[in-house]
Amino acid sequence: MFSIICYLKEFLRAEWIKKFLFAKTPPLVTPPHYRDFPQLTGKECSHELRCMMICPVPDAIKVLKGEDGKWRPVIYKGHCLRCGLCVEACPDNVLTSGRILEQNEIDRTSLLGTYHLVIDNKLCMKCGNCSVACPINKEIDPRLAHNATSSNDDVIMRIKNSKLTILHPEKCTGCKTCEETCPNRAIRVYRRVEAVQD
Amino acid sequence: MKKVVDVSLPIGPVHPCFKEPARIKCETMGEKVLSAEVEMGYVKKGIEKIMVGRPWQEVMFLAERICGICSVIHNMVFIETVERISDIEVPIRAQYLRVIVNELDRMQSHLLANYSYCYTIEHETLAMYLINLRETVVDQLELITGARITCAYIIPGGVRFDLRDEDAETLKAALDKCEKDISRFVKIFEEGPLIALRSKDVGIITKEEIIASQAAGPTARASGVDFDHRLNHPTYQKLDFKPIVLNSCDNYARIMLRFKELFQSIELIRECLKRLEGLKGETIRGGGEVGEGEFTWTGEAPRGGLTYHVKTNRYGHVEEISVQTPSIMNMDACAHYMLKGADSAADITAVFISSDPCISCNER
Amino acid sequence: MSIIQSIKNKVRQRSIHVCYVNVGSCNGCDIEILACLAPRYDIEQYGIYVHNNPREADILLITGAFTEQWEDKLKHLWDLIPEPKAAITIGNCPVSGCAYNRRGARIDPPVSKHIPVAANIPGCPPRPTEIIGTILELAPVVFKDYEEKKAKEAAETERKTKGAKK
Numbered sequence: 175m176f177s178i179i180c181y182l183k184e185f186l187r188a189e190w191i192k193k194f195l196f197a198k199t200p201p202l203v204t205p206p207h208y209r210d211f212p213q214l215t216g217k218e219c220s221h222e223l224r225c226m227m228i229c230p231v232p233d234a235i236k237v238l239k240g241e242d243g244k245w246r247p248v249i250y251k252g253h254c255l256r257c258g259l260c261v262e263a264c265p266d267n268v269l270t271s272g273r274i275l276e277q278n279e280i281d282r283t284s285l286l287g288t289y290h291l292v293i294d295n296k297l298c299m300k301c302g303n304c305s306v307a308c309p310i311n312k313e314i315d316p317r318l319a320h321n322a323t324s325s326n327d328d329v330i331m332r333i334k335n336s337k338l339t340i341l342h343p344e345k346c347t348g349c350k351t352c353e354e355t356c357p358n359r360a361i362r363v364y365r366r367v368e369a370v371q372d
Numbered sequence: 373m374k375k376v377v378d379v380s381l382p383i384g385p386v387h388p389c390f391k392e393p394a395r396i397k398c399e400t401m402g403e404k405v406l407s408a409e410v411e412m413g414y415v416k417k418g419i420e421k422i423m424v425g426r427p428w429q430e431v432m433f434l435a436e437r438i439c440g441i442c443s444v445i446h447n448m449v450f451i452e453t454v455e456r457i458s459d460i461e462v463p464i465r466a467q468y469l470r471v472i473v474n475e476l477d478r479m480q481s482h483l484l485a486n487y488s489y490c491y492t493i494e495h496e497t498l499a500m501y502l503i504n505l506r507e508t509v510v511d512q513l514e515l516i517t518g519a520r521i522t523c524a525y526i527i528p529g530g531v532r533f534d535l536r537d538e539d540a541e542t543l544k545a546a547l548d549k550c551e552k553d554i555s556r557f558v559k560i561f562e563e564g565p566l567i568a569l570r571s572k573d574v575g576i577i578t579k580e581e582i583i584a585s586q587a588a589g590p591t592a593r594a595s596g597v598d599f600d601h602r603l604n605h606p607t608y609q610k611l612d613f614k615p616i617v618l619n620s621c622d623n624y625a626r627i628m629l630r631f632k633e634l635f636q637s638i639e640l641i642r643e644c645l646k647r648l649e650g651l652k653g654e655t656i657r658g659g660g661e662v663g664e665g666e667f668t669w670t671g672e673a674p675r676g677g678l679t680y681h682v683k684t685n686r687y688g689h690v691e692e693i694s695v696q697t698p699s700i701m702n703m704d705a706c707a708h709y710m711l712k713g714a715d716s717a718a719d720i721t722a723v724f725i726s727s728d729p730c731i732s733c734n735e736r
Numbered sequence: 737m738s739i740i741q742s743i744k745n746k747v748r749q750r751s752i753h754v755c756y757v758n759v760g761s762c763n764g765c766d767i768e769i770l771a772c773l774a775p776r777y778d779i780e781q782y783g784i785y786v787h788n789n790p791r792e793a794d795i796l797l798i799t800g801a802f803t804e805q806w807e808d809k810l811k812h813l814w815d816l817i818p819e820p821k822a823a824i825t826i827g828n829c830p831v832s833g834c835a836y837n838r839r840g841a842r843i844d845p846p847v848s849k850h851i852p853v854a855a856n857i858p859g860c861p862p863r864p865t866e867i868i869g870t871i872l873e874l875a876p877v878v879f880k881d882y883e884e885k886k887a888k889e890a891a892e893t894e895r896k897t898k899g900a901k902k
Contacts (some may be wrong), residue, residue: 177565184497192464202777202865209518230433231828231835252831255860257433257524262532272518277533283657292689364687367429369527371657386788386813392766393760412804415760422838438762440861484767502772510771521764521861536765732763 209258209272211249219268221245225260227287227348227365235260263287283371289348290364291331291340294306297360304352304361305332310345378406381462385414392731396707396724400717408711408720410703416735423693428454428528428662431690435680436522437649438695441484442673443522444477445580452527453528453680458528458688465654466530467607469607472543473516473525475637479550480509481674482566482590482630482637485728489627492725493570498560512546515539517583527596530657532601540645558631571624575710575723578621587705588676588698589725594618594625611643623726630728662688671697675699675728698732741883747822748794748879750797751784752871755793755817758876760843761800766829769797772864778823782872790816794879795871801829801836801843802850814851819884822854823847824870831856 184190204210212235221237225247230234235254240246247260247269261274263285278284305311308330311318315326326332331340331352338361348365379400385393393414399406419438423431428451435450436443448470455462462470483506490499510520516535517523525532535543562565571642577587579596592599593615600615616632618625666683676698683692706727709719747878756769772779773786788791802810820852825847833845847853855874857866862899 180560180565202868204863204865205514207438207515207518208520208863228429230430232837233832251858252828253834254858255433255522255828255834256519257522258518259429259524274518274533277536280536281534281656283532292687295686335591337889364689365429366688367427368659368661369529369532369657370659371530371655385809386755386757390762415758415800415803416805416842417760417801417803417836418842419836421840422836430835437762437764437835440762441767443762443764484770487770500775503770504776507771507774507776520863521768522762564773646884688778730763732761 198335207273209256209274211251211254212247212258212261212269212271215267215275216271217266217268219247220266222265223347224265224287225269227289228259228263228285229247230257230259231255255299255371259285269285269303281367281371284304286367286368286370287348288366289346289350290342290365290366291343291346291352292362293338293340294360294362295337297358299358299360300333300336300338301357302333302338303355303357304338306354307351309349310347314345381448381717387721390614390721390725394719394729394731396711398711398717398720400561403716404718405711405714407715408707409646410707412731413734414615414735415732417460420693420695421735422691423688425691427687427689431492431693432527433524435690435695436524437592437736438697440521441730442477442675442678442733444474444525445673445678447524447526447681448474449673450667450682451528452671453669453682454662454684454688455470455528455660456667456669457682457684458660458663460529460660460662461658463530463655463658463697464521465534465648465651466656466658467514468651469535469656470526470649471607471611472535472641472644473513473523473531474570475641476509476513476516477523478674479634479637480506480513482634483509485674485725486627486630488725488728489623489722490567492722493567495564495567497565498557501557501560501599505550505557508546508550509582512543515542527657528662529660530655534656535648539649544645545642547641551635554631554634560627561627570719570722571622571627571726572619572620575706575714575726576621576718577705577709581709582705585709586701587706587727588701589673589728590626590629590675591702591705592676594629595621601677602672605671608640611640613640623723626726626728642734664688666692673698673733674729675702675733697730697736699728699730699733702727703729737792745880745882747823747874747890752784752795752875752879753793754786754795754797754871755788755790756786756797756799757790757810757821757854758814759798759800759847760803761827761829765799765829766783768861768864768867769799769826772867777864777868779868782868784868784871793817794821795819796823796873798823798830798847798865799827801833801841801845802847804842804844807844807850810847810850820879821831821888822874822878823851824855824857824874825853826857826867827862828858828860831858843860855881 237247258274261269261271311329330345350363381398383396385395393410435446487502517525553556582592582595596619598617664686668681670677670679679696681694685691710723831845
């Protein structure tokens with residue numbers, strides 16, 4: 175008996191009756207502040223690869239050269255987890271997602287990245303795979319091949335005096351190609367990110 | 373006396389009441405439960421192993437994905453550990469924003485826990501009310517952080533986005549609505565005769581048993597243990613935080629405690645919003661790079677104390693990490709103390725859900 | 737096609753019973769499925785019922801990155817579901833393993849290696865609206881002409897076996 179009164183009390187509220195009679199499912203829309211998959215804004219990409227370097231998941235974003243010869247980031251659905259770090263890290267505002275770009279402009283916030291190359295000399299067997307595979311090395315000295323013995327001193331790293339030497343660590347973009355090609359995991363790339371506001 | 377045949381009653385791994393796969397094996401005699409054991413390992417992924425050798429911006433996302441229900445606190449505790457390792461100062465505005473997001477997350481987690489309990493005891497009206505209210509809270513999280521579940525809001529040295537003035541107004545209005553609705557739901561919960569039958573004096577665990585099984589969080593506080601890891605947190609100390617304690621030790625107390633913590637969270641968020649108004653235009657990110665060191669730090673997750681032990685190398689990459697989540701103790705307490713001697717097999721799932729187990733947290 | 741058959745097909749599209757199984761996700765996708773039940777989205781107004789019982793399900797929702805424990809169990813669960821049936825994977829994990837897909841993780845994505853999957857919903861986690869939208873879009877495709885398709889397939893195999901005998 176008591177429970178019936180309880181339920182009647184619940185269902186006889188004016189609010190409930192109003193809702194019951196005039197129920198309407200709200201339109202299923204995505205609010206504008208939701209961080210969806212990043213979209214292109216149309217601005218030109220300068221191929222700094224910061225989005226690829228900061229992405230926390232494997233294979234989610236790649237910067238590819240289009241048919242018109244321009245670089246363009248491509249998001250892979252099914253890998254991308256919509257964190258929006260790539261949007262924040264991009265120096266040219268190529269990507270946009272939700273309110274991130276707008277909010278970053280108001281707050282004047284950004285993410286800065288530095289990269290450090292570390293070689294374990296005990297593991298390194300001086301094969302030179304890392305120096306040959308490095309895309310920056312290839313741009314600077316296209317002839318660098320086979321054991322990485324070259325006389326060019328502008329490259330990031332090469333075999334010098336039968337020892338793998340890092341010459342210009344500041345040129346590294348942190349792509350980890352060297353780490354992937356190393357047979358012994360002797361070379362490691364450390365990506366360091368700092369969140370700043372000015 | 374004639375011996376009644378013992379039945380070993382397995383529940384799960386796929387069960388309508390469980391959100392996640394777990395199996396409870398109960399030895400029953402008639403309706404009475406003699407002993408219970410929880411069998412796990414269905415969602416073991418080895419997250420701690422793959423966290424090793426990664427920088428904070430990758431580990432942060434893996435830490436969030438340990439548990440999708442309490443993702444913000446995992447993010448927060450990991451980042452706070454890293455900050456303490458490398459002596460990064462957090463601006464005061466960012467500290468209050470962290471508390472706001474953390475408390476919103478706690479609210480949605482508690483609402484979900486109470487939803488599952490009401491759903492388990494078949495009080496579907498209240499369950500639907502609660503999960504609908506959870507949508508309101510999740511909307512606020514989405515408004516501030518941009519995502520519904522895995523927010524990725526807290527980073528070393530601050531937070532990712534500032535709170536806009538118009539969003540603060542929306543948040544205040546939503547809190548008023550939540551407070552009004554929750555007080556109505558608490559009344560339904562207190563007065564409902566069905567709920568009292570299914571919850572009062574069911575799944576009793578005493579204070580001594582809590583201490584023996586090291587249960588944490590709302591499960592412990594509902595049995596009179598006056599402890600909350602938020603007491604050790606510097607920002608909560610500024611807000612004069614006091615834990616809520618109940619003494620009736622049963623399912624009813626655990627659910628009521630969560631309702632009371634909802635009101636407390638609302639008050640905390642209001643206090644933070646008030647203080648944020650005096651801090652307009654302050655920085656939200658202090659910068660700072662992650663360095664070398666080792667530290668252990670505990671925060672209060674919606675289910676109890678959550679501990680991260682992190683060791684980093686010279687470049688701020690994680691070298692060693694271990695995570696201790698509260699659910700493992702709560703589930704142990706549930707299986708060995710609450711379920712033991714339960715009067716009805718129908719209470720097994722209700723008792724299990726009332727301790728708010730999180731299997732993904734447990735197994736990682 | 738008889739009238740009864742067409743009515744049957746129509747009803748089948750409008751009444752979908754759903755079972756969800758977590759094969760190693762972080763809970764995020766599971767609670768987004770639960771959020772679909774909320775009166776805000778109200779999944780039942782579209783004729784979708786969440787039962788969590790494989791024996792009466794039409795659609796199996798899979799979340800998570802397939803851990804080792806599920807190696808034999810998921811196949812068994814899939815066999816329990818009566819025909820016609822379809823599987824939808826929710827989130828990134830069943831597609832690619834998401835953030836867990838690193839060396840040393842005890843997972844084995846994608847799920848489509850183990851059971852046939854009809855659709856994927858990307859996102860980590862996807863919004864409830866995306867989940868509802870996908871189920872509603874997929875259901876007519878699978879259940880529109882199930883009997884006819886089956887009859888056609890049976891005829892095809894019969895012809896093949898006859899040809900082989902000759």
